[in-house]
Amino acid sequence: MLVSAKAMLDKAKAGHYAVGAFNINNLEWTKAILTAAQECKSPVILNVSEGAGKYMTGYRTVVGMVNGMLEEMNISVPVALHLDHGSYEGCMKCIAAGFSSVMFDGSHYPIEENVEKTKELVALTHGKGMSIEAEVGGIGGEEDGVVSSGECADPEECKMVADLGVDMLAAGIGNIHGKYPANWAGLSFDTLDAIQKLTGDMPLVLHGGTGIPADQIKKAISLGVSKINVNTECQIAFAEATRKYVEEGKDLQGKGFDPRKLLKPGSDAVVACVKEKMELFGSVGKA
Ligand SMILES: [Zn+2]
Numbered sequence: 001m002l003v004s005a006k007a008m009l010d011k012a013k014a015g016h017y018a019v020g021a022f023n024i025n026n027l028e029w030t031k032a033i034l035t036a037a038q039e040c041k042s043p044v045i046l047n048v049s050e051g052a053g054k055y056m057t058g059y060r061t062v063v064g065m066v067n068g069m070l071e072e073m074n075i076s077v078p079v080a081l082h083l084d085h086g087s088y089e090g091c092m093k094c095i096a097a098g099f100s101s102v103m104f105d106g107s108h109y110p111i112e113e114n115v116e117k118t119k120e121l122v123a124l125t126h127g128k129g130m131s132i133e134a135e136v137g138g139i140g141g142e143e144d145g146v147v148s149s150g151e152c153a154d155p156e157e158c159k160m161v162a163d164l165g166v167d168m169l170a171a172g173i174g175n176i177h178g179k180y181p182a183n184w185a186g187l188s189f190d191t192l193d194a195i196q197k198l199t200g201d202m203p204l205v206l207h208g209g210t211g212i213p214a215d216q217i218k219k220a221i222s223l224g225v226s227k228i229n230v231n232t233e234c235q236i237a238f239a240e241a242t243r244k245y246v247e248e249g250k251d252l253q254g255k256g257f258d259p260r261k262l263l264k265p266g267s268d269a270v271v272a273c274v275k276e277k278m279e280l281f282g283s284v285g286k287a
Contacts, residue, residue, distance in 0.1 A: 001070065002100040004131040005080040005227070006167045008043040009203035012226040017282030018206075018217075021045035021082060022274055023231040025052050027065060028267045029238075034069055036274035037077050042283040044077065044274075045101070047084040047229060048094075059083075059097035067098075077287035080131065084229070088117050091132075095124055103133035103170070111157060115164060122165045133227075134161050137172035139207045152191040159198040168227055170205035171195050173220075178232050180211040187216050189223060196224035203227060210236075214280055221282065228281055234273045241269035 005019070012019050024030045024046050037044035046066060053059050066081050082101035083094040091102045104121050106114035118134050125132040137153025153171035162169050173195075174188040196204065203226035209217070210232040217228065245265045250256045278284050 002067065002081050002098075003078045004129055004167070005045055005082060005101045005133075006131040008045075008078045008080065009131075009168055009226045010201070011286070012043075012283065013201060013203045013224065015282075015286065016221060017286060018221045018226050018228045019043050019045055019283050020209075020274065020277045020281050021047045021084070021205075021227055021229045022234060022277075023047040023049060023052065023084060023229075024062075024066075025055065028263050029234070029270060030066060030069060031073070032267045032270035033274050034073055034075055034079065036271045036278065037079065037287075038073065038075050039271075040275055040278045040284045041287045042077060042278045042285070043079075043287050044278075044283075045080045045082050045227065047082050047231070048099075049084045050086065050090045053083075053090070053094075059094050059099065063098040082131075082133070085135075088121070091121050091125075095128060095130065099130065101125075101131040101133070101167075103135065105135050107135045107137060107139075107172075111160075115161065118161060118164050118166065126165070131167040133168040133170055133205055134164070134166040135170040136161050139170065139172050139175060139177060152188050153195065155191070155194040155198050158195045162199040162202045166202075168203045168205050169195075169199060170207055173206075175206060175208040175212065177208045178210070180208075187212065187220060189219060192220060192223045192225070199224075205229065209233070209277070217280060228277075230274075230277050233277075234270050237269040237273040238266040241265040 022033045080101045081099045085105040086102050094102050136158045137151045151172040158171050173191045204224045205227040206225045207229045209228045209230040
């Protein structure tokens with residue numbers, strides 16, 4: 001059964017580790033991430049972007065698939081199904097469809113409007129036992145067309161949004177989505193520290209986990225980051241393994257063209273990538 005992300009993140013914050021939130025795109029990715037979580041005895045968050053939701057034909061399909069897999073695969077670790085960078089409308093749809101968590105990305109609204117919409121969604125999600133993530137300050141890079149350039153959030157604004165009753169808070173600390181440029185300045189730990197001091201027990205969320213050096217990830221966790229989003233890295237791992245399979249001509253040998261064979265190296269690569277992240281984040285054995 002899907003659970004809200006609140007309990008697993010409160011536990012992570014208290015235990016000084018982070019729960020990975022991995023984006024799903026289809027059945028193979030979902031199966032791979034759940035396999036890794038179960039084998040690692042780790043809690044996990046399945047992230048769904050609005051684009052991926054559309055790709056999978058809609059949120060109800062996603063809920064049906066994930067709930068089916070939890071049962072058929074005998075998954076016993078805590079799993080949350082979370083809308084990643086949701087619009088107001090997207091959050092409403094996921095609340096109705098049976099997600100267990102949503103992120104309302106109101107960072108592009110003026111702060112007053114972000115606050116008003118967040119309050120409404122806090123009441124709605126909590127009424128259904130769901131968790132909600134809010135974002136303050138843009139996170140650089142591009143995610144499904146939402147663009148902003150690597151900012152650092154204002155700690156006072158973070159405090160204000162945290163006080164609205166959200167369960168987790170994403171704040172820009174110089175992190176960006178996608179691949180990091182060679183001249184990237186690194187995470188702003190001063191910003192993170194200032195945010196944590198004002199927001200106390202609130203689990204903080206680090207977006208754009210791909211390509212942040214391991215030592216910076218660990219330091220971020222020590223400063224209160226309890227959820228780390230990983231997307232691009234799994235995509236690259238999947239593509240590389242699939243490319244290798246095809247370039248070695250394996251799709252031309254025997255029944256190598258069978259989609260279950262063709263997609264297996266990529267799926268295995270996603271399992272390995274997720275396990276590696278769970279080790280790094282310290283969530284192995286915490287389920
Ligand atoms: Zn993000």
